[in-house]
Amino acid sequence: MKERERNTTEEALRLIAAGEEKGIDLLYECLGPAMLAAATAVLRDQFAAEDAVQESFLRVVRGIRSYRSGTNGRAWVLRIVRNAAIDKLPDGRTVCTDDFSYIAPAEDGEERATDRLLAESLLNALPPERRQLIYMKYFLDMTVRAIAAEIGKSKSFVQKEIARAEESMRKILEDRGQTDESGSY
């Protein structure tokens, strides 16, 4: 699924670079919810987040030449979204702390709500600093290097903190009986 999404994102960006509107449709279909989630986590307001996503689509079109084909398209786009959202932060809120709990849930289905509850419970079990690192790694697809640069810490520090956070989340999943082997939770 991840590989398919990666290919779709790559194709969308390729089409946009070629000037084809279909690329925007594809990007919207593929990353629309993730883009809104990333913006909402920063702005904590659904309407302001949509404005940020709108601005992000525009920035993607304008900055498509700076995207190196074959790298991580999802991370590149979500980075743009997060920056656009930070630019829209009200005056006085200069420090950004993404808060996953503000992400709007999908309106369809009980399964989606369950997904969200599980993710929330895992994140809420972490100290705020580690929660932020996990959010950056798994939601925004940021690399350890990018996260370290973002928070101003060393790569080894970030790696250790993430490893500890992952370990504690795995423990929670094991306790609940939702392991990797089962393939479901």
Next chain:
Amino acid sequence: MKEKRDQNLEHIFRKCADGGARPSERVTAEARAALRARSAETVPAAAGAGGSAVSAGSAKRAKRRTIIILAAAACLLSLLVGLFLWRLQDGTLPGALLLADGTTYVSDEGLRQSTHEDTGAESPACLPWVDSDEIVCCREYTLAPRNGTDEPAAQAAETVLYRVEYRADGVSATVYIETENVYLLSLGDYKRLPEERCCGGVDFRLQTEKTQTYVYFETEKYKYNLQLETVQEEQVTAALTAIGQSL
């Protein structure tokens, strides 16, 4: 190196992030418009060697930049030439300026007197209306050597200006004769004399001031800058008639 990710955790979080609410489709409207505008600007034929498209906007900007640079260069060149001519005329910068079309602008300091003959000197061929016995003084000038060298300028050996004082029919006169393609900057006012008169097939420009009448006329090879020491109409007309008949 590819970073290690916990597949199970990634699956959980990714499903959650991608399964959230979808933004309104209007969020893509501005991007679509920008993409359309960019596509409209792109000139397919102008693709670069590496396959990168060169937009019409870039081409226009480059063209505009070239025009601006050329215009600025032309203005600068005009300014420099103007300044140079002004300094030549002003006497600040002695010398001569040879332009591409062969025209030489020369200041008084750019000339060197080559001959000086007084009364009875032979009348130069370019002065057919004056007999030798009417000549009071005749001087010829060549271009002075270039600054700091003894090397003569291109036309140094040739006479580029004659200055002849003569007295004919009771009227004293001084004439400066410039040879073809040579302009003495200090004689520029003669070329702008206001009154025009045709006499004997020669077009004259003239102006009367106090006790003198200034006259300018030219032939194929020479430009004549004449100063008559009279303002009497009959004497001026007689002088012009004599000139017209002799040329």
